[in-house]
Amino acid sequence: MVAxxxxxxxxxxxAEPPYIASWASMVGPKEGExxxxxxxxxxxxxxxxxxxxxxxxxSKMLRETVKxxxxxxxxxxxxxxxxxxxxLLNQIISSSxxxxxxxxxxxxLYGACxxxxxxxxxxxxxxxxxxxxxxxxxASSHHYTAERQFRFPTEQGVQKVPSSQWTATAAGAxxxxxxxVGPRVTYATVGKVIDMGQTDAxxxxxxxxxxxxxxxxxxxxxxxxxxxxxxxxxxxxxGAVGMALAGELFVKEGxxxxxxxSDCGVLLYDGLQGVDSGGSGCGCSGCMLAGPLLRKxxxxxxxxxxxxxxxxxxxxxxxxxxxxxxGIAHAVAIENI
Amino acid sequence: MVAxxxxxxxxxxxAEPPYIASWASMVGPKEGExxxxxxxxxxxxxxxxxxxxxxxxxSKMLRETVKxxxxxxxxxxxxxxxxxxxxLLNQIISSSxxxxxxxxxxxxLYGACxxxxxxxxxxxxxxxxxxxxxxxxxASSHHYTAERQFRFPTEQGVQKVPSSQWTATAAGAxxxxxxxVGPRVTYATVGKVIDMGQTDAxxxxxxxxxxxxxxxxxxxxxxxxxxxxxxxxxxxxxGAVGMALAGELFVKEGxxxxxxxSDCGVLLYDGLQGVDSGGSGCGCSGCMLAGPLLRKxxxxxxxxxxxxxxxxxxxxxxxxxxxxxxGIAHAVAIENI
Numbered sequence: 177m178v179a180x181x182x183x184x185x186x187x188x189x190x191a192e193p194p195y196i197a198s199w200a201s202m203v204g205p206k207e208g209e210x211x212x213x214x215x216x217x218x219x220x221x222x223x224x225x226x227x228x229x230x231x232x233x234x235s236k237m238l239r240e241t242v243k244x245x246x247x248x249x250x251x252x253x254x255x256x257x258x259x260x261x262x263x264l265l266n267q268i269i270s271s272s273x274x275x276x277x278x279x280x281x282x283x284x285l286y287g288a289c290x291x292x293x294x295x296x297x298x299x300x301x302x303x304x305x306x307x308x309x310x311x312x313x314x315a316s317s318h319h320y321t322a323e324r325q326f327r328f329p330t331e332q333g334v335q336k337v338p339s340s341q342w343t344a345t346a347a348g349a350x351x352x353x354x355x356x357v358g359p360r361v362t363y364a365t366v367g368k369v370i371d372m373g374q375t376d377a378x379x380x381x382x383x384x385x386x387x388x389x390x391x392x393x394x395x396x397x398x399x400x401x402x403x404x405x406x407x408x409x410x411x412x413x414x415g416a417v418g419m420a421l422a423g424e425l426f427v428k429e430g431x432x433x434x435x436x437x438s439d440c441g442v443l444l445y446d447g448l449q450g451v452d453s454g455g456s457g458c459g460c461s462g463c464m465l466a467g468p469l470l471r472k473x474x475x476x477x478x479x480x481x482x483x484x485x486x487x488x489x490x491x492x493x494x495x496x497x498x499x500x501x502x503g504i505a506h507a508v509a510i511e512n513i
Numbered sequence: 514m515v516a517x518x519x520x521x522x523x524x525x526x527x528a529e530p531p532y533i534a535s536w537a538s539m540v541g542p543k544e545g546e547x548x549x550x551x552x553x554x555x556x557x558x559x560x561x562x563x564x565x566x567x568x569x570x571x572s573k574m575l576r577e578t579v580k581x582x583x584x585x586x587x588x589x590x591x592x593x594x595x596x597x598x599x600x601l602l603n604q605i606i607s608s609s610x611x612x613x614x615x616x617x618x619x620x621x622l623y624g625a626c627x628x629x630x631x632x633x634x635x636x637x638x639x640x641x642x643x644x645x646x647x648x649x650x651x652a653s654s655h656h657y658t659a660e661r662q663f664r665f666p667t668e669q670g671v672q673k674v675p676s677s678q679w680t681a682t683a684a685g686a687x688x689x690x691x692x693x694v695g696p697r698v699t700y701a702t703v704g705k706v707i708d709m710g711q712t713d714a715x716x717x718x719x720x721x722x723x724x725x726x727x728x729x730x731x732x733x734x735x736x737x738x739x740x741x742x743x744x745x746x747x748x749x750x751x752g753a754v755g756m757a758l759a760g761e762l763f764v765k766e767g768x769x770x771x772x773x774x775s776d777c778g779v780l781l782y783d784g785l786q787g788v789d790s791g792g793s794g795c796g797c798s799g800c801m802l803a804g805p806l807l808r809k810x811x812x813x814x815x816x817x818x819x820x821x822x823x824x825x826x827x828x829x830x831x832x833x834x835x836x837x838x839x840g841i842a843h844a845v846a847i848e849n850i
Contacts, residue, residue: 184594186618188644229834257521258703265828266603268623269836272826276706276839281523283631283703284826286605286623294620298635305642307525325830366595366620369613489613489621491604493662497566499606502613 186365186391187398193360193513194303197310197353200244201467202237203459204319204345211446215467217244223320223345231269234318237347237459238263239274242314245349245466251310253278256351260299261314262291263458264343265325270316280312288487289384289413290367291315292348292462293506296483297364299352300508309354316347317457326377326492339379339417342451344444346459348466359473359481363509365395369489371502377495381418381441381453384486387503388414389425392484395507396431403434407478410469411505412461412485413441415454440464440485461485470510479512523702523728524735530697530850531640534647534690537581538804539574540796541656541682547782552805554581560657560682568606571655574684574796575600576611579651582686582803588647590615593688597636598651599628600795601680602662607653617649625824626721626750627704628652629685629799630843633820634701636689637845646691653684654794663714663829676716676754679788681781683796685803696810696818700846702732706826708839714832718755718778718790721823724840725751726762729821732844733768740771744815747806748842749798749822750778752791777801777822798822807847816849 201216208219218240225233238261246256259278262285263270275282287294295313302308320330322343328334352361370387388411396402403409414422419439426433440461441454465483472478485508490501538553545556555577562570575598583593596615599622600607612619624631632650639645657667659680665671689698707724725748733739740746751759756776763770777798778791802820809815822845827838 186594191643231830231834257523262623264604266830267601267625267826267828269826269828269831272706272839272841273831273836276708276826279705281703281705282841283635284623286599286621288604298620301642301644302638305638305644306528307638307642366618368616368618369609371613489604489606489609491602491606493568493603494606494610497568499610502609504609504619 185398186394188364190300190304190362192304193362194300194352194354195356195358195360196350197356197358198245198248198351199466199470200241200248201348201463202241203463206449207344207346207444209449210444212468215471216463230318230320234270234316234321235273238270238314238316239277241347241349242278242312245312245351249351253280256280256310256312257308258311260285260295260311262286262295263316264288264322287504288489289456289458290485290487290504290506291458292465293483293485293508296350296508297506300361300364303352303354311352312349313352314349315458315462317343317459319343319345322457336452337378338452340452341380341413341415341441341454341456343457344455344460346463348462350466359510360513361508362511363399365391365398365507367391367505369502369504371500373500375500379417380456380488381415382421383488383501384503385414385418385422385425387505388422388484388486389429391505391507393429393431403432406436406480406482409434409437409482411439413456414439414486415441417453473510473512481510483508483510522735523731525701527637527641527699529641530699531637531689531691532693532695532697533687534693534695535582535585535688536803536807537578537585538685538800539578540800543786544681544683544781546786549805552808553800567655567657571607571653571658572610575607575651575653576614578684578686579615579649582688586688590617593617593647593649594645595648597622597632597648599623599632600653601625601659624841625826626793626795627822627824627841627843628795629802630820630822630845633687633845634843637698637701640689640691648689649686650689651686652795652799654680654796656680656682659794673789674715675789677789678717678750678752678778678791678793680794681792681797683800685796685799687803696847697850698845699848700736702728702735702844704728704842706839706841708837710837712837716754717793717825718752719758720825720838721840722751722755722759722762724842725759725821725823726766728842728844730766730768740769743773743817743819746771746774746819748776750793751776751823752778754790810847810849818847820845820847
């Protein structure tokens with residue numbers, strides 16, 4: 177096997193770019209009110225999804241999204257060789273319990289809201305490396321499980337600030353294959369953990385923006401590509417506040433500001449859902465990729481996408497102990513080639 | 514690149530088995546009282562490791578173990594291309610904050626106590642696949658961070674039961690390389706999530722034993738190897754209660770009971786440390802592998818090791834909500850070839 181990557185570079189080049197052969201997305205009621213209702217496979221009527229708890233509902237979302245992505249290819253879970261998945265919950269219970277139900281060999285990931293990109297880039301390496309023929313990558317989040325775990329009891333009705341983001345109730349799943357038709361994963365840049373000392377958990381976009389800028393800059397340095405190469409560069413969930421900051425950092429890093437830059441947290445809602453700075457959560461970039469973005473790639477409206485999911489790696493415990501919020505971002509190039 | 518694995522099999526065959534070029538381990542005071550004191554690189558004098566909290570101490574352990582494994586090769590963190598790590602804490606803060614300090618491109622994992630095997634098998638695929646020349650894989654746990662998070666305030670002094678296990682204060686790190694000398698990773702079997710309905714969080718060995726039996730059985734089916742092939746088959750942290758149950762399950766699954774079978778949770782202590790059924794935690798199998806086991810492989814005392822780290826994938830929330838405890842086990846074959 178040929179190492180295509182120069183030692184020390186953070187960007188991987190896929191020799192035989194894996195195909196994204198199928199995908200599926202599922203969202204909650206609020207996300208279904210946004211501009212992309214037609215692009216999601218399933219819009220839940222409520223947050224419990226006929227389960228006894230929000231946590232069980234989130235795990236069911238992830239599980240059903242995985243099954244749906246496979247069923248579009250007339251496949252069942254037993255036809256997948258590996259599931260790579262993660263979520264925001266402690267001990268990633270949404271993913272682990274979903275993996276129990278579908279009974280696919282499972283590798284659990286934690287990259288906070290960067291998980292969709294993390295699972296996609298690991299999956300692409302494992303398929304391109306010849307280790308698996310068919311891998312499912314997935315991520316989920318649920319507004320009320322995240323509120324309960326990271327913030328305040330929902331019954332308390334704590335007031336938000338303008339930089340607050342709304343954890344999306346959403347799941348996305350992709351089927352990666354060595355053979356097939358569809359968009360292909362061509363490059364991936366693995367991010368470093370970047371921490372500029374931000375401590376405000378109500379402004380996670382600002383905590384993640386430096387990581388996004390670092391990974392995007394590295395991607396262009398490593399590949400020799402320029403921002404205009406891509407029809408769309410989309411970060412995961414910086415929200416309006418974080419996206420503005422990322423724009424400033426791009427200039428500071430010497431990157432040409434691109435009119436083709438946007439953010440899934442900004443795109444997911446249309447301003448009428450009361451989500452303050454925008455969406456967040458693993459499912460935010462997960463459902464945007466496995467919904468509107470891949471639909472646009474399939475139709476040729478977008479031919480070259482740089483998908484840069486971003487994660488804030490703190491926990492309530494680390495914040496209580498006075499730690500700042502480390503961010504990470506992984507970039508994945510998805511192209512019609 | 515050549516796919517060596519038959520579609521549907523859970524076991525990976527490495528075409529050019531990666532080298533475990535270096536390793537390091539660090540343990541807490543209690544683990545240093547056990548039979549392997551000479552095999553660990555560092556025995557901490559207390560549980561705070563000159564930090565302000567147990568959580569910061571655990572992250573420091575992981576970070577220093579990574580640095581130590583690299584320094585044995587006269588390398589620094591900047592010489593590693595990727596860090597694959599995980600731990601038991603919510604949002605894997607031990608690993609994320611360690612990754613921030615060492616500034617190595619980072620992919621976070623969550624496999625509970627199976628993490629050392631998960632990181633090792635993913636790292637081996639990424640090296641064998643030609644994506645990275647040098648990958649560090651690591652895992653940690655800390656008795657007091659785990660007690661605080663999963664169980665009761667330590668000040669409460671809750672009485673243990675005989676099936677209880679003691680979360681090891683320990684970290685292990687391995688440096689994987691395409692080129693080099695040392696033991697090599699030849700095969701790996703990715704586990705499925707197995708849940709037999711066990712709900713007692715004070716008996717996690719019993720919850721994980723069925724997953725261990727399933728993965729080991731699958732490993733032998735897929736590879737055509739027999740238990741006697743290995744000089745040692747070692748599970749991660751089933752403890753004495755779980756190991757006895759695993760032994761019964763091996764017989765039930767038609768596996769020949771091997772006198773070469775043991776468990777890191779049983780091996781780590783020598784009966785004088787008051788750990789009830791034995792050790793647990795990501796660091797339990799992590800320090801045993803990156804300490805005594807790899808020393809024995811290096812000396813030729815063991816030439817063929819099947820390392821089967823096991824994880825219990827519940828969270829306090831899932832247990833409160835009445836869920837049973839899903840288990841997982843990943844097997845990695847490490848051989849002098």
